[in-house]
Amino acid sequence: MVVLEGNPDLILQRSTLVSSEEEVKQAVTRVAQEITATLRQDQPLVLCVMGGGVVFTGQLLPQLVFPLEFGYVQATRYHNRTHGDAQLVWKMKPGEEVRGRTVLLLDDILDEGVTLAEIKAQCLALGASKVVVAVLVEKMLGRVKPIRADFVGLEVPDQYVFGCGMDAYGWWRNLPAIYAMQGEA
Numbered sequence: 148m149v150v151l152e153g154n155p156d157l158i159l160q161r162s163t164l165v166s167s168e169e170e171v172k173q174a175v176t177r178v179a180q181e182i183t184a185t186l187r188q189d190q191p192l193v194l195c196v197m198g199g200g201v202v203f204t205g206q207l208l209p210q211l212v213f214p215l216e217f218g219y220v221q222a223t224r225y226h227n228r229t230h231g232d233a234q235l236v237w238k239m240k241p242g243e244e245v246r247g248r249t250v251l252l253l254d255d256i257l258d259e260g261v262t263l264a265e266i267k268a269q270c271l272a273l274g275a276s277k278v279v280v281a282v283l284v285e286k287m288l289g290r291v292k293p294i295r296a297d298f299v300g301l302e303v304p305d306q307y308v309f310g311c312g313m314d315a316y317g318w319w320r321n322l323p324a325i326y327a328m329q330g331e332a
């Protein structure tokens with residue numbers, strides 16, 4: 148069996164393009180327009196879900212033309228692997244600043260939904276008045292998830308995808324397009 152883990156060049160060689168850079172840009176612009184139409188009066192607190200959310204956030208924020216505040220949370224359950232643990236590990240929890248606010252969570256991918264469901268629940272438990280979720284991509288699993296995203300840029304097939312903030316064994320978050328890793332669901 149070929150080991151892809153420490154071999155970023157091989158990972159990329161053995162992948163297929165899912166969404167081009169242009170498709171990603173268009174999706175981000177559409178999502179920005181949808182969010183603006185919905186939240187422009189809300190003065191939301193926008194929270195990037197680090198680290199995967201960083202590219203989507205960086206592309207989206209300058210296209211949100213209304214007053215907002217910005218911060219981040221960080222949690223992981225994949226640990227640079229291709230399957231997630233049941234348990235989410237918090238690195239930076241939301242704090243008191245969410246109380247009474249409309250919170251907009253920005254992440255790269257809604258896959259099984261465990262991560263965003265837990266972050267949303269945490270924000271609500273801390274007194275957020277509303278939590279809205281936007282993701283660059285949603286993986287089409289064909290089954291019910293514990294959360295639905297309010298805004299979705301692109302739908303991707305049930306394969307392990309990377310690029311645009313999403314890692315492949317820790318590599319390639321920097322790619323401007325989205326790829327599927329061969330042989331990894």
Ligand SMILES: O=P(O)(O)OC[C@H]1O[C@H](OP(=O)(O)OP(=O)(O)O)[C@H](O)[C@@H]1O
Nearest residue numbers: 197198199223224225258259260261262
């Ligand atoms: O919907 P789920 O199945 O819960 O998966 C989605 C989450 O998985 C990834 O995070 P990861 O745990 O890889 O941490 P990272 O952001 O540091 O990559 C991704 O950034 C999402 O936050």
